[in-house]
Amino acid sequence: MSDQSAAKPRGRILKWALWGAALVGVAAVLYIMAKASTKPAPEVNTGPKPAAEAAAGSVLEKFSRADGAGPPPDYLFRDADGKAMKIADLKGKVVVVNLWATWCAPCKIEMPTLAKLQADYAGKPVEVVAISIDKEPDVAEARAFIGQHPPLKFYSDADAKLPWQVKPAVAGMPTTIVYGKDGFERGRVAGEADWGAPDAKAVIDRILAEG
Template identity: 60%
Template sequence: MSEGPEAGGQGAEEPGGRAGTPRGGFLNWALWGAALVGVAAVVYIIAQASSNQPGTPSAPGQSATRAAEGFAGKFKRPDQPTPPPDYVFYDDAGKAMKLADLKGKVVVMNIWATWCAPCKVEMPTLAKLQAAYKGQPVEVVAVSIDTVEDAAKARLFIAQNDPLKFYHDREKKMPFKLVPMAPGAPTTVVYGKDGLEVGRVEGEADWASPEARAVVDAALAAG
């Protein structure tokens, strides 16, 4: 009687007469496959790292375009231009006044408070806007809605943002008097020389930006 194939030897046949897959060959293919996957992963990581290196310059004009989109996306023009609210607030000397008293000027009225972090961040940009229009009929009116007890703190903060002046809404009602109402602080409304609203920004904005200046320039030119 002839001897059968050795157990575990290469070339052993599976039931049905088919030749089995050599164990050594399968192992080699698995090792090669793992190596190829590893190489591909390394190549991908290197490519990603080189494309995201810190300090890689942006395309020309890319930063300016993003800044323009930021302000333009925030600035909203009214469907129907409305006059400012018939509401009393107080100037630095404690004299009662209304926004209508400033008719004939382009007014940038900002509602803010010392407890409002975004308000304090954008305030220097409003100061720069006011400085840029020195001698022109443009008035940045930053109206504090701080309590009477915090008025001194608000006054000190405005003094640090020259040439802005201190204005105070003692009853804290200006946000509710606007049409439509302001959703919160900061809210900044631009009025033309005719006393009608040109547009507004709800939230923080860079009022020293060229886009903000363009809004004021257009209001000045409107006459």
């Protein structure tokens, strides 16, 4: 047999082998596409969720009195006009002190719910005091943010010392401390919560009723 005759069967075998490899490749691609189509699409993070969805836990679940809690510290912060004041200046009201900062995303998420709480108690002895601990370069931003959430008023502790003056000290932002009309702490919530929800009002109503 000549070399030319022997080459023909080898050529046909190579040709069929190449076709077989191509078919296997196509089948593999189709299989991968089919598997991918059965998986859920990845969740896209589009930014902070609405406060009603994002608030982590209810006020009623998270509200508790810290060991060693008592009256507020004798520490000065500033109101919107720059006047120095203390939490004790509001004695006679139920005072909801919220410690927050513009760099704290959960603080900003829950702020509309604190505004709703204040609006719900319009004309009653309940005062929501959201105190920014932003340093001086960021005070203007904090003031503008509170301005977007009426009827809240702007308060500032640009020295950022109030969280450590409270007894026991505040571990993180946001923290909300509720003082009774007698000026003593009734409890606090560490972390964000929905202060516009009915259970939050139940907590405030109970403290109001204590006289």
